[in-house]
Amino acid sequence: MTPRLHDYVLSASCYKVRLMAALVGVRLDLVAVDFHPGREHKGPAFRALNPAGTLPVLETGELVLTESTAMLVWLAQGHPGWTGDGSRSAAAQVQQWLAFSARLAASLGMARLHDMLHFPADIDGCRLAGIDCLREVEAHLFEARLAGRLFLTGDRPTIADIACFPNVALAPDGGVGLEPYPGIRLWMRAIRSLPGFIEMPGIHRLHELRPAPERGAA
Amino acid sequence: MKTGGRVTNWVANGLSRDVVAGVVVPGRWQGVDLAIWRSATGVLRAWKDRCPHRGMRLSHGFVRGEGLSCIYHGWTYGTDGRCRSIPAHPDLVPPAAIRAEALDCAEADGVIWVAGAGEAGPLPAVTGLVPLRSLALHALPGQIAAALPGLRLFPGGLRGVVVLGGIQTSLCLLLQELARGQTMIHALCGPQDDPVAVSRGLEDLRRSIEQGVAA
Ligand code: FES
Numbered sequence: 157m158t159p160r161l162h163d164y165v166l167s168a169s170c171y172k173v174r175l176m177a178a179l180v181g182v183r184l185d186l187v188a189v190d191f192h193p194g195r196e197h198k199g200p201a202f203r204a205l206n207p208a209g210t211l212p213v214l215e216t217g218e219l220v221l222t223e224s225t226a227m228l229v230w231l232a233q234g235h236p237g238w239t240g241d242g243s244r245s246a247a248a249q250v251q252q253w254l255a256f257s258a259r260l261a262a263s264l265g266m267a268r269l270h271d272m273l274h275f276p277a278d279i280d281g282c283r284l285a286g287i288d289c290l291r292e293v294e295a296h297l298f299e300a301r302l303a304g305r306l307f308l309t310g311d312r313p314t315i316a317d318i319a320c321f322p323n324v325a326l327a328p329d330g331g332v333g334l335e336p337y338p339g340i341r342l343w344m345r346a347i348r349s350l351p352g353f354i355e356m357p358g359i360h361r362l363h364e365l366r367p368a369p370e371r372g373a374a
Numbered sequence: 375m376k377t378g379g380r381v382t383n384w385v386a387n388g389l390s391r392d393v394v395a396g397v398v399v400p401g402r403w404q405g406v407d408l409a410i411w412r413s414a415t416g417v418l419r420a421w422k423d424r425c426p427h428r429g430m431r432l433s434h435g436f437v438r439g440e441g442l443s444c445i446y447h448g449w450t451y452g453t454d455g456r457c458r459s460i461p462a463h464p465d466l467v468p469p470a471a472i473r474a475e476a477l478d479c480a481e482a483d484g485v486i487w488v489a490g491a492g493e494a495g496p497l498p499a500v501t502g503l504v505p506l507r508s509l510a511l512h513a514l515p516g517q518i519a520a521a522l523p524g525l526r527l528f529p530g531g532l533r534g535v536v537v538l539g540g541i542q543t544s545l546c547l548l549l550q551e552l553a554r555g556q557t558m559i560h561a562l563c564g565p566q567d568d569p570v571a572v573s574r575g576l577e578d579l580r581r582s583i584e585q586g587v588a589a
Binding site: 291294295298299302335336338339341342345362363364368 | 388389392393394396397399400436437438443445507508509510552556558569570573574577
C-alpha cells in the first residue's frame with residue numbers, strides 16, 4: 157500500500173516526514189487531521205490509532221509508527237547514504253542527532269506552539285533552551301566545516317539533518333532569531349537546495365532557483 | 375566604536391566566507407538594520423534593511439544574478455542600488471529615484487566591514503590573523519572588554535595574546551552591537567592556532583561572560 161501519513165500542515169514533525177518522503181521520492185497518502193482548533197488527535201477515533209494522541213502517525217501497511225524519527229528511518233531504508241555511510245561511527249552520529257532533535261522539539265518547537273497556537277509553556281525557559289541547542293548546532297557545524305563537511309554527520313545529508321532542520325528553521329516563529337548563526341544559515345541553504353526539497357508555511361524553497369519571471373509576461 | 379580616543383565608523387559585519395555568492399544576510403551598523411548581500415559574481419553590498427517600495431526587510435529577500443529581489447512584491451535592485459524591475463509592471467522602466475539606501479562596505483583580511491556612506495576613514499587592520507568564526511553573546515561590548523583584561527582595545531574591537539581553550543592564542547575579537555543587548559563577536563586567531571581549540575575556548579568564554587552579566 158501507499159504509506160499513509162496522518163498529517164497537520166503546520167506541524168514541524170509532520171513536515172519532517174513529508175520532506176524526507178519527497179527527498180527519497182516516496183509518495184505518501186496524506187490524511188489531514190484537524191489538530192487546531194479541532195483537537196481531532198485527542199479524540200477516540202484517533203486514539204484508537206495512536207493512544208498517545210500525537211501527530212504524525214505513519215501507517216506503512218505493516219506498522220503504525222508514532223515517532224517521526226522512526227518514520228525517517230523507515231522512509232530512508234533502501235536509499236543508501238540517507239542513514240549514513242554504513243560505518244559504525246556514522247550510524248552512532250546519526251542516532252546522536254536523532255535524539256538531539258527531540259531537544260529541539262521540546263525547546264524551539266514548544267516555543268513555536270506557544271506563540272502560534274497558545275500552548276501552555278514556560279516560554280522563557282523554552283527559548284533559552286532553544287538558544288543552547290542552536291549554539292550547539294552552530295559550534296558543531298563550524299567544526300564540521302573545518303573538516304570539509306557541510307552536513308551534521310558528513311559531506312552529504314542524512315536523516316539526522318532532516319530530523320533537525322524543521323525546528324531550527326522555524327525558530328523565529330517561537331521568538332528565537334536565527335541572525336547570529338552563520339553556519340546554520342549555510343547548512344539550511346544546503347538543505348533547501350536539495351533536489352526534491354518541498355516547502356511548508358514558514359520554510360520556503362530558494363526563490364533564486366526558480367526562473368526569473370519573463371519580462372513582459374504579465 | 376570609540377576606542378582609546380580614536381574613532382572609526384567601520385563596524386565588522388561578518389566574515390567573508392560566511393557570505394557566499396548569491397546570499398543575503400542581516401547586518402547592523404550603529405543601531406541601523408542592514409541587508410548585506412553578495413551577487414553571483416561576488417560584488418558585496420550593504421544596504422539599509424528596508425525596501426523602498428513598502429519597507430519590507432530586504433534581508434528576507436533573495437539574490438538572483440547581480441540583483442537583490444524583495445520577497446514581498448519582487449522589486450529587484452541592481453548593485454548600484456537602482457530599482458531594475460517591478461514584476462507588477464513589467465513594461466515600466468523604474469524611475470531612477472527608486473533606489474536602495476547604501477552604506478559603505480569593504481572587505482579585507484577575510485572580514486566584512488560596514489560604515490556610514492562617505493564618512494569612513496581607513497579600515498582597521500587585522501593583518502597577520504586568520505578569520506575563525508562569528509558568535510553572539512548576551513552582553514555589551516564594554517562587558518566583554520571588562521572580562522578580557524589581557525586584550526587591548528583597538529578601533530573595531532579587542533586584540534592581544536591570551537590563553538583560551540588551554541592554548542595560548544593571538545586573538546582578535548571584532549565587536550558588533552546587535553539589538554536587545556547582544557553583541558556579535560567576529561573572531562580571528564593566529565594562523566598556527568588550533569581553530570577547534572580556540573572555537574571551544576570562545577564557547578567557554580561566552581558562558582562565563584553571560585553568567586557574569588546575569589549575576
Ligand atoms: S515591499 Fe519590497 S517589493 Fe514591495
